[in-house]
Amino acid sequence: MTDTTPVEPTDGQTRDLSGARDMIVCENVSKWYGDFQALDGVSANIKEQEVVVVLGPSGSGKSTWIRCINRLEIHQQGRIVVDDVELTNDLRNIEKVRSEVGMVFQQFNLFPHLTIMDNVTLAPIWVRKKPRAEAESQAMALLERVGIPEQAEKYPGQLSGGQQQRVAIARALAMEPRIMLFDEPTSALDPEMIKEVLDVMKALALSGMTMMVVTHEMGFAKEVADRLIFMEDGQIVEQNTTELFFSNPTEDRTKAFLSQIL
Amino acid sequence: MTAATTQERVSQRVPLWRDVIVLKWVTQLFLLLVVLGAMWFLASQAGDNLRARNINTEFDFLERPVDIQISEGIDTHPDTGGRALWAAMVNTLRLSISGILFASVLGVIVGLARLSDNWIVRRIATGWVEVLRNIPLLVQMVLIYSALTALPRVGLDTGPINGWLHISNKGISMPRIFLADGFYQWAIVVLLGVMAAYFVRRHRQAIQDKTGVHTSPTLWALGTVAFFGFVGLFIHPAFSWLGPVFDGVADLLDSLPNAVPQLLFVLIAVGGATAWIRRFISDRRSALGHLTISDDDWFRIAFTAVASLAVVLLIFRWSGLSAWTLNSGRDLFEVLADKFNVDGAARPFDAMRPDIIQKGKFPNYGKNGLTMSLGFASVFFAVVFYTSAFIGENVRGGILAVPVGQTEAAKAVGLSRGQIIRHVVLPQAFRVILPPTGNQYLNLTKNTSLAVAVGMSDMVQVGTTVFNQTGMTLPVVAIWMLFYLSCSLTISVIVNWFNVRMRLVER
Numbered sequence: 001m002t003d004t005t006p007v008e009p010t011d012g013q014t015r016d017l018s019g020a021r022d023m024i025v026c027e028n029v030s031k032w033y034g035d036f037q038a039l040d041g042v043s044a045n046i047k048e049q050e051v052v053v054v055l056g057p058s059g060s061g062k063s064t065w066i067r068c069i070n071r072l073e074i075h076q077q078g079r080i081v082v083d084d085v086e087l088t089n090d091l092r093n094i095e096k097v098r099s100e101v102g103m104v105f106q107q108f109n110l111f112p113h114l115t116i117m118d119n120v121t122l123a124p125i126w127v128r129k130k131p132r133a134e135a136e137s138q139a140m141a142l143l144e145r146v147g148i149p150e151q152a153e154k155y156p157g158q159l160s161g162g163q164q165q166r167v168a169i170a171r172a173l174a175m176e177p178r179i180m181l182f183d184e185p186t187s188a189l190d191p192e193m194i195k196e197v198l199d200v201m202k203a204l205a206l207s208g209m210t211m212m213v214v215t216h217e218m219g220f221a222k223e224v225a226d227r228l229i230f231m232e233d234g235q236i237v238e239q240n241t242t243e244l245f246f247s248n249p250t251e252d253r254t255k256a257f258l259s260q261i262l
Numbered sequence: 263m264t265a266a267t268t269q270e271r272v273s274q275r276v277p278l279w280r281d282v283i284v285l286k287w288v289t290q291l292f293l294l295l296v297v298l299g300a301m302w303f304l305a306s307q308a309g310d311n312l313r314a315r316n317i318n319t320e321f322d323f324l325e326r327p328v329d330i331q332i333s334e335g336i337d338t339h340p341d342t343g344g345r346a347l348w349a350a351m352v353n354t355l356r357l358s359i360s361g362i363l364f365a366s367v368l369g370v371i372v373g374l375a376r377l378s379d380n381w382i383v384r385r386i387a388t389g390w391v392e393v394l395r396n397i398p399l400l401v402q403m404v405l406i407y408s409a410l411t412a413l414p415r416v417g418l419d420t421g422p423i424n425g426w427l428h429i430s431n432k433g434i435s436m437p438r439i440f441l442a443d444g445f446y447q448w449a450i451v452v453l454l455g456v457m458a459a460y461f462v463r464r465h466r467q468a469i470q471d472k473t474g475v476h477t478s479p480t481l482w483a484l485g486t487v488a489f490f491g492f493v494g495l496f497i498h499p500a501f502s503w504l505g506p507v508f509d510g511v512a513d514l515l516d517s518l519p520n521a522v523p524q525l526l527f528v529l530i531a532v533g534g535a536t537a538w539i540r541r542f543i544s545d546r547r548s549a550l551g552h553l554t555i556s557d558d559d560w561f562r563i564a565f566t567a568v569a570s571l572a573v574v575l576l577i578f579r580w581s582g583l584s585a586w587t588l589n590s591g592r593d594l595f596e597v598l599a600d601k602f603n604v605d606g607a608a609r610p611f612d613a614m615r616p617d618i619i620q621k622g623k624f625p626n627y628g629k630n631g632l633t634m635s636l637g638f639a640s641v642f643f644a645v646v647f648y649t650s651a652f653i654g655e656n657v658r659g660g661i662l663a664v665p666v667g668q669t670e671a672a673k674a675v676g677l678s679r680g681q682i683i684r685h686v687v688l689p690q691a692f693r694v695i696l697p698p699t700g701n702q703y704l705n706l707t708k709n710t711s712l713a714v715a716v717g718m719s720d721m722v723q724v725g726t727t728v729f730n731q732t733g734m735t736l737p738v739v740a741i742w743m744l745f746y747l748s749c750s751l752t753i754s755v756i757v758n759w760f761n762v763r764m765r766l767v768e769r
Contacts, residue, residue, distance in 0.1 A: 070673075113766060172674070
């Protein structure tokens, strides 16, 4: 890795979030795909401004869980409450939650038939009903924030993977979300492009965004996360503050996992 | 210097039989010679054989009279072979174009229905597709024809039919709407509506820009025009005063002497030149009032002045120009006055009902009312239903070809179901749907030639009759080939144009 900056605790790790209110509340969330149980009684609260990294081997239910939080997947048991709105079959609640929760996917999922500018402004114009000029100036500001304002008139197919993922982040931020979900945002990227995406995510975390990140980037987790959650077989095995999680894991499975990837 | 010689030596070193470029050209030329030779051989053989058997390949039969009755169309008793083929061609085009339009609409509905969440809708659509695409088109066509012949007979002996729709075993008839005398007065009302719409649109746009609320300015503008159009249906005689006004203008133009337009033209020419020169000079003056005029500028000024004088000279030398202007102006206003000097009760639109002039028979369409003959209806419904099954599958495939991630990303930014379909799924599905659907359009056009089975006079049926009567098989076949080929190429060009436009931009 070209990342030479030393891993050091940021404001995020030393800050005390115990007084903050809960942004996401999950109680006993379970989900089955046919006979296969993907989530088995997952309970966790995420506080405002908190950055939580979800770890675990593949197939452990990490992605399923965060996809339940904006109802791309539907949980079958338990409760999920996002910013005081419970996710039920009520269409209005789903739309409210989705417009407050931004999501970044492993495969970017940019709209290939639209320019970068149109990708970013599509939802603000049609969901937030913003005038086009205002949406475009906001989009330009966001593209500058993720470092690619010069690509605004290009199409996603003309950009590198790292640039596409940064556009995807800008697209999610354009809805001015209060929570950002990241589903393995760097897993589909070449190693030299991972850093540019992680840098954007770090800056976002420092700005006070509530974030839930599924990733295998341990450097990012150590540096940015307030709390780590380790999952296996659809259950939360262990969760702890970043320092304690790495220095003093309690469960054997966590130890085994950490020894493999560190 | 040395580099050049090295390169020369390198290029000299490659023997001709190993040089890729030489080999490529030789192969191309050789193939071209083979193809041309084969064509020349076949053509000369065909020519010899035709001459030996005394087969005529001239196209003069197009000018000669034939005895053909065409089931329907622009000419039911054509004088010549050419006219008969022309009428048949119009029938085929009418079938193809209307068929393509309706098959597209129905196909999209079928395709969407196959993807519906509703179990019953999905099953019906699946049944529709499976039944229609697995039964030969000819069978379907004959089936529809026999079903239509079982319809009740024409109820009336004579006179116009009542109501909007009349279905009988002589065809499907409905009234035809056409422009009537009051149309021009009504058009003035609509014109005012268009002007009003411009301001309405600007107003709504201003609100949207200020507050961000979506005010649908275009919809409002269209609504304004529609409102004026509707009101105009009742108040259009209010503009009948325009008739006398136009009459007056025409009379005035008629009575004016030639000198008036001459004077007008001179004024325009001299005035325009003077205004231009004045503005030019003031443009050249700096902010402090300092004037700099280069030689070039002097030339431009002189040229403008001389040109305007030349125009003045031309106007006085060529008095015909002024007379022509006056006369054509008068004619124009007379025509306009004619359009507005109508009976006050004249309607802008009128509908004409199908008229039964002969017991048990509708007249041909195109004159009074719209009548779809049995033959036309059976071919039309058969090709539309049949092709809709295939287009429906294309639509379904195109929508399924859009990755699930696209819908998920669109959901995640909060777009609603309708917005996702409109802005994300359909634009991407369209480029997958279009190429195979273009093929279906070609198939539909070619399939209309089955019309011969139900006695509809299309290109093939009439062509067959023509060559049976004249013996000109080869020329008629050549005309058929040319006709269907140009139809297909036209469709291809249109579809390809869309394809290029829809292509995704990649590096």
